[in-house]
Amino acid sequence: MTYRQDLSNSARRHLRAAIELYGLASAGAQPGCRAVAGYLFGLCGELAVKAMMRDSGMPVLPADRRHDDPFYKHFPKLKTFLLDSAKGRRSGELRKIAETAALFQNWDTDMRYAPTVDIRDEWIESWKTSAAELVNRMDSF
Structure with missing residues (x-):
């Protein structure tokens, strides 16, 4: 099945879910739920950045070029690809995000x-802080 994409609402949904897991304090819930929340914060951040990329006018590359397409990258590679390919009206903002060394430092999909x-x-x-800031930036444009 092919799913449609709604990057902005997906970013907000992942942020809400991550905050819920982050705050879960029932017996046996921590620290595992907090670690999963961390993973979701990273996905939220990626989705917010990708929504800004789309808003900037950056196109998704054809399927045969997915290997080179930042829309199919995760942190930290997403930041590297953005430095080389950010275009459009938000390109300066996207490059600034990509240049922020602390942004999602130590986050990787392998953490799952x-x-x-x-x-x-x-x-x-x-x-958590970075995800909320990126969603706010995404929504401010």
Whole structure:
């Protein structure tokens, strides 16, 4: 099945879900739920950036060029690809996001396989802040 894309609403949905998991305090819920929230914060941030890319006028590349398409990249590679390919009316803002070294530092899709203890609470705090800031930036345009 092919799903339609709604990057902005998906970013907001992932942020809400991550905040719920982040705050879950029932018996046995922490720290595992907080680690999953960290993963969702990263997805939220990516979706917000990709919504800004689309808003900037950047096109999705043809399927045979997906390997080179920032719309199909995750942090940290998404930031690297943005430095090389940001275009359109928000290109300066997108480059500034990509140049921010602290933005989603230590976040990677491979963390979904990691033991909970490997995902530090201070990273999750930073990802939470970054995700909220990117959604606010996405919504401000």
